[in-house]
Every structure is written in structure tokens, then in C-alpha cells.
Amino acid sequence: MMTFNWRSAFAIxxxxxxxxxxxxxxxxxxxxxxxxxxxxxxxxxxxxxxEPIGGVPYGAFIIPGLLMLTLLGETTSNASFGIYMPRFxxxxxxxxxxPVGVAETxxxxxxxxxxxxxxxxxxxxxxxxxxxxxxIRYPVFAALYIMLVASSFALFGFILGIWADSFEKLGIIxxxxxxxxxxxxxxxxxxxxxxxxxxxxxxxxPIAFLVSGLRYSFxxxxxxxxxxSLGLTLGFLVACVAxxxxxxxxxxxxxx
Amino acid sequence: MSEPILSIRxxxxxxxxxxxxxxxxxxSINRGEIFALLGPNGAGKTTLIGAVCGLVxxxxxxxxxxxxxxxxxxxxxxxxxxxxxxxxxxxxxETVWRAVAYSQGLFGKPYDPARLGEILKSxxxxxxxxxxxxxxxxxxxxxxxxxxxxxxxxxxxxxDEPTAGVDVELRKDMWQQIAALKERGVTIILxxxxxxxxEEMADRVGIIQGGRILMxxxxxxxxxxxxxxxAVIDLAAPLAALPPEIAAFxxxxxxxGTRLIYRGGNGEGGGRADVAQLAQALTRAGVAFTSLDIxxxxxxxxxVGLLGGKEAA
Numbered sequence: 001m002m003t004f005n006w007r008s009a010f011a012i013x014x015x016x017x018x019x020x021x022x023x024x025x026x027x028x029x030x031x032x033x034x035x036x037x038x039x040x041x042x043x044x045x046x047x048x049x050x051e052p053i054g055g056v057p058y059g060a061f062i063i064p065g066l067l068m069l070t071l072l073g074e075t076t077s078n079a080s081f082g083i084y085m086p087r088f089x090x091x092x093x094x095x096x097x098x099p100v101g102v103a104e105t106x107x108x109x110x111x112x113x114x115x116x117x118x119x120x121x122x123x124x125x126x127x128x129x130x131x132x133x134x135x136i137r138y139p140v141f142a143a144l145y146i147m148l149v150a151s152s153f154a155l156f157g158f159i160l161g162i163w164a165d166s167f168e169k170l171g172i173i174x175x176x177x178x179x180x181x182x183x184x185x186x187x188x189x190x191x192x193x194x195x196x197x198x199x200x201x202x203x204x205x206p207i208a209f210l211v212s213g214l215r216y217s218f219x220x221x222x223x224x225x226x227x228x229s230l231g232l233t234l235g236f237l238v239a240c241v242a243x244x245x246x247x248x249x250x251x252x253x254x255x256x
Numbered sequence: 257m258s259e260p261i262l263s264i265r266x267x268x269x270x271x272x273x274x275x276x277x278x279x280x281x282x283x284s285i286n287r288g289e290i291f292a293l294l295g296p297n298g299a300g301k302t303t304l305i306g307a308v309c310g311l312v313x314x315x316x317x318x319x320x321x322x323x324x325x326x327x328x329x330x331x332x333x334x335x336x337x338x339x340x341x342x343x344x345x346x347x348x349x350e351t352v353w354r355a356v357a358y359s360q361g362l363f364g365k366p367y368d369p370a371r372l373g374e375i376l377k378s379x380x381x382x383x384x385x386x387x388x389x390x391x392x393x394x395x396x397x398x399x400x401x402x403x404x405x406x407x408x409x410x411x412x413x414x415x416d417e418p419t420a421g422v423d424v425e426l427r428k429d430m431w432q433q434i435a436a437l438k439e440r441g442v443t444i445i446l447x448x449x450x451x452x453x454x455e456e457m458a459d460r461v462g463i464i465q466g467g468r469i470l471m472x473x474x475x476x477x478x479x480x481x482x483x484x485x486x487a488v489i490d491l492a493a494p495l496a497a498l499p500p501e502i503a504a505f506x507x508x509x510x511x512x513g514t515r516l517i518y519r520g521g522n523g524e525g526g527g528r529a530d531v532a533q534l535a536q537a538l539t540r541a542g543v544a545f546t547s548l549d550i551x552x553x554x555x556x557x558x559x560v561g562l563l564g565g566k567e568a569a
Contacts, residue, residue, distance in 0.1 A: 003331065011361025015347075015354075022349065090345030094404065097309040097339045098362045099331040251313045256271065 008100045012108025039131040054221040059132035064214040065187025075150045079113035079157030102248040113154035142217035155240035181207040191223045260284035267317030277303040279467035290444045292454035295464035301447040309339045338410030342417040344397045348390035356403045363408030395426040415446040451556040482558045485527025487518035492544035501541035
């Protein structure tokens with residue numbers, strides 16, 4: 001019979017959260033500072049000279065994209081680091097020898113990464129109010145969508161942390177793939193404003209759908225239908241869960 | 257006899273690349289005993305422990321702990337098993353208290369500060385409970401690993417080279433800790449390079465080499481069966497041949513007849529009585545001797561002899 005060990009899951013979760021607060025500057029303050037700089041430069045200074053996009057002032061328009069930029073990078077990095085470090089230091093032995101399965105492990109590691117992502121999102125949105133005026137049109141949907149994206153990319157980060165066998169590999173995906181794709185995914189512009197054929201080519205970038213989905217929840221405007229954004233994000237989440245289930249079943253990179 | 261607490265049948269492990277670390281291991285561990293697994297580097301000791309504890313996926317074979325199949329009912333079994341690894345693998349930035357509390361929760365136990373305090377005090381870690389692990393000495397870190405393994409009160413405890421790299425004083429202190437655990441009813445399986453350690457603590461000894469268990473026996477029985485006494489008798493005058501009075505003893509002449517070598521008896525001192533009779537027989541035969549040196553073989557001699565014989569075969 002499948003049982004879920006809440007105490008084990010909570011132990012992992014609490015330790016991961018403790019690690020985040022122990023390294024608060026790197027985990028929380030650093031991304032908030034970086035995002036605030038974007039708001040100052042693009043939102044306030046340059047944004048004041050830009051035309052509204054889709055009826056949304058430019059400073060407010062870039063908020064969902066900047067939020068997505070931080071959310072994707074931080075949840076992925078947190079989850080990947082969380083599982084990679086025990087593998088690197090050898091403390092993974094304790095997790096593997098405990099009465100803990102994939103469900104408890106994911107609840108602990110991914111739950112903590114997701115929580116950190118949500119804390120960051122809340123801080124960034126609060127910080128944004130100091131620089132630009134904005135209102136969220138569908139706040140409940142926005143919160144749920146942020147949670148969905150955070151959990152999906154925490155799962156993705158978990159896979160990354162198991163795949164990586166060096167610190168260099170750990171940093172490659174967030175830095176060299178996620179960040180560029182987010183920049184090119186309509187963070188600072190609407191991809192529908194791109195000249196042909198770049199507007200269609202931009203749709204090959206999956207991050208564009210995420211940015212568009214979050215922007216819809218904020219302002220009711222989107223580059224692609226919201227159902228497509230939601231479906232893609234859910235599909236990504238399911239794919240990550242499936243990959244992790246296979247990893248635990250085969251022991252790949254965990255139990256050789 | 258009660259059912260074994262751990263039963264391993266036909267366990268094999270072949271790593272990628274073809275290295276066969278375990279080759280049909282059969283082993284039963286009795287409740288409440290200290291079992292020492294001896295073997296040279298690469299013999300398969302750590303792989304065997306890893307397979308039982310869930311760190312290594314066996315290629316084939318069955319393992320049962322507390323009556324639970326470890327491949328199917330692993331949650332119930334693992335909740336009752338503790339592991340102290342060979343490497344000093346801990347979260348160096350965590351405090352001792354938090355690290356041990358984490359282990360307690362990870363194994364599904366409710367947070368119990370009283371029990372954590374008992375464990376830390378028993379391992380002389382109480383004064384260090386708020387210290388970061390990185391600030392501790394190697395011996396103290398080893399104790400933290402033991403405390404973490406004990407945090408969920410396991411009934412079966414694996415100690416993989418528990419005293420590797422610790423000084424003699426601390427090693428003897430560890431032996432006392434292990435003996436105290438046995439007193440509390442914990443079954444202990446330890447691997448060690450220090451045969452003295454096995455000789456001091458173990459009830460039974462298993463010898464593993466090349467992924468195969470060469471022998472499992474009670475330590476005392478093993479020493480009786482395979483142990484020997486060696487006596488070297490320096491003669492006052494050289495002998496050309498053995499006198500008939502001592503011909504029945506397992507002796508031989510050496511060093512041009514100036515030295516008599518006795519090899520016989522068992523490792524539990526049976527040979528010493530034999531040597532006393534040999535000395536009397538020499539006196540009766542009128543053979544004078546100037547010195548007599550007796551040495552009983554240790555577990556180490558048996559271990560080296562067994563492995564040497566296996567390698568020569």
C-alpha cells in the first residue's frame with residue numbers, strides 16, 4: 001500500500017527552507033535587487049518615453065515578464081542546487097536510506113523551491129509598486145498561475161540537479177537557456193509587434209507562452225490564447241513528474 | 257533459534273562496466289549480535305551495506321529485514337535500519353542539533369527533543385549541540401554521523417568503517433559506545449579494516465573477498481577451528497634428528513637443528529598445554545633448551561591466512 005510520510009517530507013522541506021534563509025542574500029535579496037534595477041531602468045527611466053502596449057503602460061507591461069524571469073531562474077536554481085549538493089557532498093546517503101519515496105522527496109525539495117519562488121514573487125510585486133502603477137486584473141488566477149509555473153520549474157530544476165555532475169552543468173541551463181529565452185519571450189515587448197517572420201519564429205520559444213499567460217492574468221492581454229499557455233505549462237509539469245518517476249524507478253544517478 | 261533479523265540470499269551486483277562487486281552473497285544476521293564483516297579494499301563490504309540500505313540497486317537476489325522484503329516493503333524495513341557511512345558526509349553549515357533533528361524527522365519520527373538530548377549526551381556531543389558541524393574535529397564529526405543514525409532508534413545499525421581515521425583513544429571510546437548499543441538490543445553490522453576491532457567486539461565474523469563470502473562463523477569457533485599456537489624452542493645443542501619422545505608432536509627442526517618449531521593446537525590456547533607437554537618430553541629425552549617463545553594466532557593471522565590461501569588457489 002502506498003503511504004505518504006508527512007514527517008519525512010516536512011523534514012526535507014524545513015531543511016531546504018532553512019538553507020534558503022541561511023543564504024538569504026543569494027537566495028532572496030540578490031534576485032530582488034536585480035529585478036528592482038530592471039524596474040528602475042526599463043520601467044521608470046526608459047518606460048516613461050515608451051508608448052503603451054495593448055493599452056498597458058510600458059512600466060506595468062514589463063512586470064509579468066520580469067517576474068517570470070526571476071521565477072524561472074530562481075526556482076530552477078534552488079531545486080537543482082537542493083538535490084545536487086547532497087549528491088556532491090555525499091549526504092544523499094541519508095535520503096536514499098530513509099523510508100522516503102519520490103512523493104516525499106518532491107514535496108520536500110520542490111515544495112521548498114516553490115515556496116521560495118512565491119516569496120520572491122511577492123517581494124518583487126511589492127517592490128514594483130514603488131516604481132510603477134499597476135493593478136492585477138485576475139489576482140487569484142495570477143497567484144495560481146505563478147504557483148503552477150513555480151512548481152513546474154522546481155520540478156525541472158530537480159531533474160537538472162540529478163542530471164548535473166558538475167557545478168558548471170548546474171549553471172548552464174538557467175544562465176544559457178532560460179534567461180535568454182525569457183528575454184526573447186516577450187518580457188520587454190509583445191511578440192505580436194515583431195516583424196514577420198520573427199513574430200511566428202518567436203512562438204517556437206516556450207517561455208513566450210508562459211510570459212503571455214502571466215501577462216493575461218495581470219492585464220487581460222496576451223500574445224497567445226491563455227488556454228494554450230495553461231495547457232503548455234501543465235503539460236510541462238506532467239512531463240517533469242514523469243521523468244522524475246522514471247529516475248526514481250531506475251535509480252539513474254541516484255542509486256547506481 | 258529465532259528468525260534472522262536480516263536475511264540475504266543470492267545477492268549479486270554488477271556495476272556498469274562489468275565490475276561484479278557482489279557475487280551470490282548469502283548471509284543471515286541474528287537479532288542482538290555484533291557482526292563484523294572483514295575484507296580487503298574492494299571486497300564488496302560497502303556495496304553489500306549499500307544494497308541493504310537502499311544506496312545501491314542489486315542486480316539479483318533477495319533481502320529480507322524484520323520479515324519485510326526490502327525490494328517491496330522497503331518503507332517498513334528502512335524505518336528500522338540505521339547507517340553510519342564510511343565518509344564524513346554531513347551538512348557542514350548545519351548545527352549538530354538541527355542535523356540530528358533532521359534525521360529524526362526524515363525517518364518519520366516525531367520531533368523529540370528529550371530523545372535527541374539523550375543521544376547527544378551519550379555521544380558526548382551535548383556541549384557541541386549548537387556548533388556548526390564544520391567547526392568540529394574529525395572524531396566529533398564521526399560521532400555526529402552516529403547520532404544521526406541513532407536519531408530514529410534503529411534496531412539494526414550498519415557501521416561502515418566506524419573508527420576509520422580516529423585516534424586510538426577515540427577508537428576505544430567508540431567501542432564502548434557500540435557495546436552500549438548492543439546492551440540496548442541494537443543489532444550491529446560493522447565493516448572494519450582493524451581486525452583488532454572485530455576481535456574485541458564481534459560475536460560473529462564474516463570474511464568477504466571478491467564479492468563472495470568466504471566464511472561466516474562465531475569468532476570463538478573460528479579461532480578454535482583455524483587458530484594455531486606457534487612455539488619456538490632454542491636448543492642448548494643442535495639435534496641431528498627428532499628424538500622419539502617428541503616424534504608425536506607437530507614439530508620440526510630449523511636453523512641447522514638449533515631450533516625446534518611447534519605449530520599446532522588452536523587459537524584459544526589449546527596449543528599451550530601441548531607445548532607444556534612437549535617441554536616435559538624434551539626434558540625426559542635429555543634435550544636441554546635455553547628459551548621458549550609461544551605465540552597464539554590472532555583473528556588477523558586467520559584473516560591473512562584465509563585470504564592468502566584464496567589468492568594462491
